[in-house]
Amino acid sequence: MNPRGVLLDLDGTLVDHEGAAAAGLRGWLPTIGLVATDEAVARWSAVQEPHLAAWRDGRISFAEQRRRRVRDFLGTRGSDAELDEIFAGYLTHYESAWCAYDDVADALTALATAGLATAVLTNGSRGQQLRKLGRTGLGDRVGPVFTVDDLGVAKPHAEAFRRTCDRWGFDPGEVLSVGDNHALDVLGARAAGLSAVHLDRHDRGPAGEPRRITSLRELPAHLSAG
Template identity: 75%
Template structure:
């Protein structure tokens, strides 16, 4: 089983929200819902450029800061500012309550697990260790594969390195486009983890503990 990390194993949204609200006052900004929403809205365009290989991971952070603050600065200055947010964000890293039970069910079914994440390898390994999942292996990242989800090659390369055919692997994640549609395009089976509800996907679960109905 190929598991996503952020939003699937770790509660990224809660950590990001708490981190932002603690960090914004240090910039002289109010931690309002509007400011949080503006930061989140600026994230995806720059992450998309990084996933496409047009900019580095560090550069996508800098560009997000430039857009958010409406100012510029040297790379070193922007990196220092972003480090303030990261410090607060990292304090909020938490595992979802359903993960331990789900991993136990998967293990009992005799299935192997791996992680496929669009994050940078160093940070994602630190996340897994921080939330008590450092034992999960292998972990495939954009840095390893040279391509990001939802590109089918991200899934194909992960399966190849894992020594499994795509048709033998089930992808599970919270992002329908990245974790489900991309996986199916590569020949994997896929289930949408729809924690918030509202998905029209037929192969969906509201909690990882419901995965037992999709194991075979």
């Protein structure tokens, strides 16, 4: 079945989160007396995932996952207010580096020309993700935005996709999910009855994924694939 709607991930798919995070860290660390080495950037990325996973599972708040990341990265045990202030310094630099990938505008135009509806499903918090879309010029182009805050459940849980489709007004079988995280955006979507395409921008695999693209410009060719 040809899709009626294309459900897009945000970070790593529409907006370069990795690039913004690295730029944000390199701008922030010198302000707190630390050197922004490649190792520091890699460690910041590594320490975040367990805490983001705990937030996605509903075990901690969004603010708490930020605090735990700061604790692990800096080895500090400050109060919640102190940790929030520290993270705010990073956030300022991170947000200033937000930008859309250069293939996004063309892809959205192609999808609109094909008569397909688009929407965004993201594991980010609603306020931040709406600001991100607005600041990168995508806010009026992507359709409705669904977040963990709205749905009460995060990707890769199949219920996140089912609730999104229900609120969007489509059956899961009418929707194609597109995202850079294979486990979250592809396997989770398929478990809910959607079709899915993996956007593998950095050639990280997994090997053997039959519906794989390296740029959103390749997406139109996959719209009617099985």
